[in-house]
């Protein structure tokens with residue numbers, strides 16, 4: 091497992107250890123691994139395809155960010171445990187209206203339970219205390235949580251379904267870097283504590299998202315090796331505990347924060363953990379594999395962390411890339427998937443099923459083998475070229491074009507072609523979307539090179555996610571742009 095990333099020596103021993111760990115994984119009931127399934131994609135894979143992918147790879151649970159009917163219906167009779175989510179935008183109404191909370195539970199929990207969907211958790215909000223939200227959800231999260239719990243109890247599901255609030259890991263911190271000095275952040279201390287007390291009283295769980303990658307991204311002095319699980323980093327010694335990876339230390343900072351406030355036994359779920367593969371110099375398949383496989387191996391031992399020995403309950407972030415996500419957090423945000431948009435694994439990963447290889451999605455339907463590229467006759471000095479690229483990049487996806495990213499090595503021509511093609515594919519290969527004032531043309535020759543993949547879009551399941559209105563408005567904008575350029579050049 092994780093040993094693959096290390097040197098070849100001791101391979102047989104490592105294999106044996108891996109085999110023992112896989113056996114003990116199922117025998118000891120070590121927390122099964124789950125996956126986050128987000129759907130902010132222009133062309134999402136059909137839900138049935140995704141559910142088959144999850145099952146083929148031995149995932150036993152899945153975490154959602156809402157309760158879309160297509161997704162929920164595909165999960166019926168799948169046996170997968172489901173965490174459904176209430177988006178932050180719904181917190182205010184859930185907080186102010188018991189009736190709305192009742193309806194949400196009826197429609198999005200009871201309804202699907204009756205249809206054979208194995209719902210186990212309701213996540214109320216998603217990282218609602220994140221600083222980028224400017225406190226917008228500070229006052230509504232707890233009342234929404236209380237109303238949803240009451241609604242579950244009324245529906246007779248109080249014991250069957252647990253509530254939680256997925257939190258970003260910066261709701262707690264430690265001034266010294268030692269986990270034992272951990273506590274909840276002073277500015278939100280009371281807000282977090284009322285939630286913690288309620289979760290403790292009602293049998294809920296504390297869900298936290300832990301991201302060593304983000305620490306590395308925002309802090310150039312962060313010791314990179316500490317992000318991984320190979321034990322190569324300078325350890326942090328905290329009393330009798332020794333930490334060789336950031337995950338354990340961060341997790342135990344939370345345990346200490348809970349303990350200090352009287353809730354040291356509250357169950358913890360890792361709601362998101364993962365590593366992106368593009369959009370930043372530290373985001374690539376090699377490091378993502380090293381991190382994710384290291385984490386899987388870590389939880390497969392069942393050892394837990396120094397402060398909480400035992401199984402770790404976790405959901406990988408994420409299953410599939412999402413090209414419609416906001417890049418406000420960084421260009422890597424669209425590249426967290428273990429899989430590309432079309433269900434191809436980016437690297438090898440063993441999910442704890444003996445001798446298993448990661449399996450790709452089956453039956454994916456692609457559009458034609460056509461790409462949109464810059465015409466070879468166009469001069470790179472043309473002053474209007476940059477506008478066409480900005481236009482494409484603003485509406486499609488150019489996050490693979492930066493410094494030390496998967497397409498960072500392209501020359502200027504190919505770079506422009508990449509932007510054009512991204513827009514063309516996102517608009518379902520419509521001819522109008524390969525215009526760019528006449529600078530672009532389609533080709534049947536794949537421009538992909540090295541690590542840089544010029545994708546072909548997939549067909550989407552029209553029953554679930556065809557988005558006609560947005561596509562049409564894109565066309566209108568292209569036409570408008572073409573017109574503007576025509577006017578400029580003819581004047």
Ligand SMILES: *[C@@H]1O[C@H](CO)[C@@H](O)[C@H](O)[C@H]1NC(C)=O
Pocket residue numbers: 156157158159177190193194197198
């Ligand atoms: C159920 O969830 C969906 C998806 O998040 C949401 O759009 C819908 O409003 C919810 N239904 C109710 C009755 O609240």
Ligand SMILES: *[C@@H]1O[C@H](CO)[C@@H](O)[C@H](O)[C@H]1NC(C)=O
Pocket residue numbers: 222223224226
């Ligand atoms: C938060 O505040 C910043 C700066 O004042 C603003 O740019 C941003 O739009 C705000 N975000 C939200 C979600 O209100």
Ligand SMILES: *[C@@H]1O[C@H](CO)[C@@H](O)[C@H](O)[C@H]1NC(C)=O
Pocket residue numbers: 479480483488491492500501502505506509
């Ligand atoms: C490629 O395109 C991106 C996005 O427009 C731009 O930031 C970058 O500077 C370009 N690189 C080259 C070599 O043209």
